Amino acid sequence: MKVSPSILTCDFARGAEEMQFVKDSGADMVHLDVMDGVFVPNISFGPAVIGSLRPHSDMFFDVHLMMQQPRRMLPAFAKAGADLLNIHLECDDPIDETLADIRALGKKAAITLKPATPAEAAFPYLEQVDMVLVMTVEPGFGGQSFMEDMLPKIAALRQEIDRRGLAVDIQVDGGINVDTARLTAEAGATIAVMGSAVFNAAEPQALVAAVQAL
Ligand code: DX5
Ligand code: ZN
DSSP, X not given: OEEEEBOTTSOGGGHHHHHHHHHHTTXXXXXXXXXXXXXXXXXXXXXXXXXXXXXXXXXXXXXXXXXXXXXXXXXXXXXXXXXXXXXXXXXXXXXXXXXXXXXXXXXXXXXXXXXXXXXXXXXXXXXXXXXXXXXXXXXXOSSOOOOGGGHHHXXXXXXXXXXXXXXXXXXXXXXXXXXXXXXXXXXXXOEEEESHHHHTOSSHHHHHHHHHTO
16 A cells, blocks of 8 residues: 555644654655534644645645635645645535546545445546545544444445546545554555554554555
């Protein structure tokens, strides 16, 4: 699997060092969790913080937009240095048009499913995205427990993506450690987001390498 450490629980006063920590861990990309306080009951950061981190990292910025109305903010996130913009299927904006806007900005596009949203809800958009994120916790906070009942959803998405011959990644986010990552890899996931596991690891490089070997 590829590994995308979530910096949600990092120390933002030490942004440059945290970017270096992610780089040194050997991870493949950086996961940035944007929370608007409406779509989820938490507020994290927006384009200004992403823009201030950008000069301190040459890694791919994987931006997870937990926002009720992401569409109007897409140009700001693109300008701040996002490489991939990921919207929730449960947001208020029209999905087709919002994905087209992301493409028009020259960015990779993705959709996310909350735990209650079935795999089939993503099927109409599989040709328009680079990645589908299956949330394995309720979005809003780091450090929660992995929901094992999301595994059949991952498998259903993998089956449909492969049936259509598409090169769409499946990302998993929430409660991922080496054990839960293995379960998701077996179900067909290809990118593991890890927040607390990486940032609290005694040996972050060993953890990242173990997940990359799955
Ligand atoms: C939750 C976020 C996650 C979170 C993951 O809403 O989308 O990216 O930071 O944190 P852990 O890995 O600690 O569950
Ligand atoms: Zn996330």
